[in-house]
Amino acid sequence: MNATTMNLTCQWALDQDSLLTGSRITLKGFRSRRDCDVRLEAIADCIPPAGQNSCTFPRQSLHLYQNMIFQVTVENALGAVESEPLCTDPMDVVKLDPPALWEVQSVPEETDCVSVEWEAATGSVHMELACELRYRPEGEQGWQLVHNITSSSPKAPHCGLFFGTRYQLQMRCQRLPASYWSEWSPTKHFTTHEKAPSGELDAWWRRKPPAGPASRAQEVQLLWKPMKPNEANGKILGYWATLSTRTPGQKRPATLCNTTETHCTFSLTPGALMRIHLVAYNSRGPSQPTLVSLFEKQGPPVPKIRVSPHDRSSFWVSWDPPGAPATGYVIEWHRVTSGDPLGDRDLGWTKLPGGDLTQALIQAENIWPYQPYNISLYPLYKDGVGMPQHVAAYTLQKAPSETPKLQAWSITKTTAELHWEPILVERQNGFITNYTIFWIGTDEDMNSAVVNASEDTFTITGLWPARRYEVHMMASTAGGQTNGTTLMLYTKAMDGTDIPFVYGLTGLLLLMIIVLVICFQKSKRMKTQFWPSVPDPANSSLGRWAPAVLHQENLPPPKACELSPVVVSALLVAEADGKTRLCWGQGEPAQEGCPGSPERDAHDAEAPRPSRGPPAAARRASYMNSAEALQYGLLLGGGGGGGSYCSQRDASPCLVSVRPGSTRPLLGSSLAALSPVLLPPYENLLWPLPPSPQPEGGPARRRRHVQEEEGAAAAALTDFPLLRGVMLDGDEDLSHLRGL
Structure with a gap:
C-alpha cells in the first residue's frame, strides 16, 4: 500500500499457461476477523488488463487496521481455479516514500x-x-x-x-x-576536511642500464604505491624525494624529484650514500618520511621461479627459498610490448614481508588475458637485495592473430630459401611453439616441415627445376593454430653452377664452327699441313720442258753475287748415252747405275762408253717430304771421248741445272774453277772456266790429262755445298760422296 495515495496493489505469478484463449483473471477481496477464518464482506472485484499480473484496489474499497483476505481466480471454458488466500492488514504492507x-x-x-x-x-x-x-x-x-x-x-x-x-x-x-x-x-x-597524511609510503627501487658506455652516472628508478585513503587524509598533491643528507651550506637536502606520478628516475654518482627520504603531501602538510636504502650489495637469487595462470587477470607465483635467510620478497610484472620492451609504463609490483613465503597470488587491474607478461622476483636481505629471477607467462592463450609473412630470398633449381619476420608480441596471443611450412608443386603431393619458433629462415630442398610451387606457413600456440597467406615461387631452369658449363659448351661449339669455316676456306693448306703432298718426279713435267740438246743451248752468263732462289733437293746426272742415273739425294741409298755401285762398276768394265749424244728420259727421285714445294735440279753432262766429264775439244757448257718453270742455267758453260760460297742462303756463284790446254802426245797421255782434270774437279765438288754427293759418270773416285 502506498502511504501517500493509500491505494493497495496486489501482484501474482501464474504457475502455468492454460493454453486456451478467453481466460478470465479476477482479484477478489474480503473483510475478515483477526484470524482470517471467516469472510465477512466482499469488496468489488479488480479485473486487470489482459496480460498484466497486478491489480490495484482504491482507498475507498479498503478497511484499514483490520485483516482482509485477498485471492486470485482464473477461469476458462474448462473450469476455474483459485490461489491460496492472503490475509493481512493493509497498514502492515504500507511502503513509505523515501526520506x-x-x-x-x-x-x-x-x-x-x-x-x-x-x-x-x-x-x-x-x-x-x-x-x-x-x-x-x-x-x-x-x-x-x-x-x-x-x-x-x-x-x-x-x-x-x-x-x-x-x-x-x-x-x-x-x-x-x-x-x-x-x-x-x-x-x-x-x-570531509583534510589533515596531514598519517601513513608511510610503500616504496621500491631498481637500477636501470647506463645511458652510454662513457656514462658514469647510475640511473635509478624509484617506485611507490599510492597512499591509502585512510592514510592520505585528503587529496595528495604530490610526492617529494630527497637525499637523506645535505651538504654543508645547504638549508635542506637536495631534491631528487617532486612529482604527482608514482615513480621517478634520477642519477646518482657511484659510491655516493644512497639513502632517500620519500614523503607525500596535501594541503595540510607532508607525511612522515619513508626511508629508502639503495643497497650496492647484491645477494643470491632464488634458485627457481614458477608461474601458472589463476584466472583471466591473475597469476600464481611460486619459488624455491634462497640459500641465505631472506626478510621478504618483491615481485615485479609488466606487459611486454614491441614499443616498450622494458614495460616501464605498465609496471606493477608488490612487496611481500616475511622470508618464509614460497608463493603468492598476483592479481591486478593491469593484467589482461592473451598478453605476455614478464615476471621478476627479488629476494630481500637484511643488508641488500638479491639478483632477480625472470619468467614469462600468459593468463590465457589462443591462436595467433596473424602469421609471419614469407619472403623468398634465394631460389635455385632444387632449393628455395625462405625468410620471415617474427610476429609482434601483441599479436602472438600466446607462446609460439613452432612454425609449420607447407609447399606443393604442380602434379605433386603436399609436403611440410616443422620449424622451431626461434628460427626465422628455412630452406626447402628436393624441388624440381622450372616448376611453380605454392608455400604457406602455420603458426601454433598452446591455444590454437593460424594459417598464413600463400606465397607463389618458381624454381629456376638453371643456376649459377650451370651457367659456366653452358657458356663453355657454347664457346667450344663456336670455336669448332670457326675452325671448320677456316678449314673449308683454307682446305688446300690444311690438307697440306695434315697430309703433305709429295710430288712424284716421275710424273713431273721436267722431261717436257728440258731442251733436246742441252749442250747446244746458249745460256747467259751468271751475274756475280746473284742470289739463287732455288733450293736444290736432288741432283740427277744424265749422260749422253741416253741413260739417266741418280747420283745424289739426301737420305737415299745408292741407285742402280750410279757411280760406286757394283752394277755400275760391272757395266763400265764390260761395255764401252758410247759417244756423246742427246740425253734420254731423265729419271727422277724425291729428296724429302716437306710442306714447301720441292725443287729439283738436273745436271746434264756432255759425252767426251773415253768417257771424260767434259770434252776438251768442245767449249760448250758441260753442266747445266734445269729448274722447274725456268730455263736459266744453274751452272755456267765453263767449269774451270768451282768455289763454294757458304752464305745463307747459298748463292750459286759460277765462273767460266778457261779452255784447258791440249796436251801434246798420244791418246794415252790425253786420257791421263783428262783424269787429272776430273780429279781436280771432283776435289772442288766436295767443297761445294749444293753439289755434294754428286757422282759424275766416269769418275770412280767420287763414289764416296754419296754418303755426305
Whole structure:
C-alpha cells in the first residue's frame, strides 16, 4: 500500500499457461476477523488488463487496521481455479516514500565524525519509523551502512570517515512494526576536511642500464604505491624525494624529484650514500618520511621461479627459498610490448614481508588475458637485495592473430630459401611453439616441415627445376593454430653452377664452327699441313720442258753475287748415252747405275762408253717430304771421248741445272774453277772456266790429262755445298760422296 495515495496493489505469478484463449483473471477481496477464518464482506472485484499480473484496489474499497483476505481466480471454458488466500492488514504492507537528506557536517571540527540532518516523507508523520543510512567514498563500489536511526532523532551522527574524502550518502525508512522499506533517498555529496597524511609510503627501487658506455652516472628508478585513503587524509598533491643528507651550506637536502606520478628516475654518482627520504603531501602538510636504502650489495637469487595462470587477470607465483635467510620478497610484472620492451609504463609490483613465503597470488587491474607478461622476483636481505629471477607467462592463450609473412630470398633449381619476420608480441596471443611450412608443386603431393619458433629462415630442398610451387606457413600456440597467406615461387631452369658449363659448351661449339669455316676456306693448306703432298718426279713435267740438246743451248752468263732462289733437293746426272742415273739425294741409298755401285762398276768394265749424244728420259727421285714445294735440279753432262766429264775439244757448257718453270742455267758453260760460297742462303756463284790446254802426245797421255782434270774437279765438288754427293759418270773416285 502506498502511504501517500493509500491505494493497495496486489501482484501474482501464474504457475502455468492454460493454453486456451478467453481466460478470465479476477482479484477478489474480503473483510475478515483477526484470524482470517471467516469472510465477512466482499469488496468489488479488480479485473486487470489482459496480460498484466497486478491489480490495484482504491482507498475507498479498503478497511484499514483490520485483516482482509485477498485471492486470485482464473477461469476458462474448462473450469476455474483459485490461489491460496492472503490475509493481512493493509497498514502492515504500507511502503513509505523515501526520506529527504538536508545537511551533512563535521562534528566537531577536524575529526572523522559527521552529523546527518534528515526528514521523513509526507504521510508518515504520525508513524513510528526505522531508518538506515549508507555512505561510500566517491568512485568506490561498496557501501557502509548505519543502522538504528529512528524518527525521534532528526540528526544522525556517525564517525570513522576519512579525512579530505568526498562521500556519497543515502537514506531509507520503514513503518514499525515491520513493513516494506522505502526506496533510497537521492544521493547527498559531502567532502570531509583534510589533515596531514598519517601513513608511510610503500616504496621500491631498481637500477636501470647506463645511458652510454662513457656514462658514469647510475640511473635509478624509484617506485611507490599510492597512499591509502585512510592514510592520505585528503587529496595528495604530490610526492617529494630527497637525499637523506645535505651538504654543508645547504638549508635542506637536495631534491631528487617532486612529482604527482608514482615513480621517478634520477642519477646518482657511484659510491655516493644512497639513502632517500620519500614523503607525500596535501594541503595540510607532508607525511612522515619513508626511508629508502639503495643497497650496492647484491645477494643470491632464488634458485627457481614458477608461474601458472589463476584466472583471466591473475597469476600464481611460486619459488624455491634462497640459500641465505631472506626478510621478504618483491615481485615485479609488466606487459611486454614491441614499443616498450622494458614495460616501464605498465609496471606493477608488490612487496611481500616475511622470508618464509614460497608463493603468492598476483592479481591486478593491469593484467589482461592473451598478453605476455614478464615476471621478476627479488629476494630481500637484511643488508641488500638479491639478483632477480625472470619468467614469462600468459593468463590465457589462443591462436595467433596473424602469421609471419614469407619472403623468398634465394631460389635455385632444387632449393628455395625462405625468410620471415617474427610476429609482434601483441599479436602472438600466446607462446609460439613452432612454425609449420607447407609447399606443393604442380602434379605433386603436399609436403611440410616443422620449424622451431626461434628460427626465422628455412630452406626447402628436393624441388624440381622450372616448376611453380605454392608455400604457406602455420603458426601454433598452446591455444590454437593460424594459417598464413600463400606465397607463389618458381624454381629456376638453371643456376649459377650451370651457367659456366653452358657458356663453355657454347664457346667450344663456336670455336669448332670457326675452325671448320677456316678449314673449308683454307682446305688446300690444311690438307697440306695434315697430309703433305709429295710430288712424284716421275710424273713431273721436267722431261717436257728440258731442251733436246742441252749442250747446244746458249745460256747467259751468271751475274756475280746473284742470289739463287732455288733450293736444290736432288741432283740427277744424265749422260749422253741416253741413260739417266741418280747420283745424289739426301737420305737415299745408292741407285742402280750410279757411280760406286757394283752394277755400275760391272757395266763400265764390260761395255764401252758410247759417244756423246742427246740425253734420254731423265729419271727422277724425291729428296724429302716437306710442306714447301720441292725443287729439283738436273745436271746434264756432255759425252767426251773415253768417257771424260767434259770434252776438251768442245767449249760448250758441260753442266747445266734445269729448274722447274725456268730455263736459266744453274751452272755456267765453263767449269774451270768451282768455289763454294757458304752464305745463307747459298748463292750459286759460277765462273767460266778457261779452255784447258791440249796436251801434246798420244791418246794415252790425253786420257791421263783428262783424269787429272776430273780429279781436280771432283776435289772442288766436295767443297761445294749444293753439289755434294754428286757422282759424275766416269769418275770412280767420287763414289764416296754419296754418303755426305
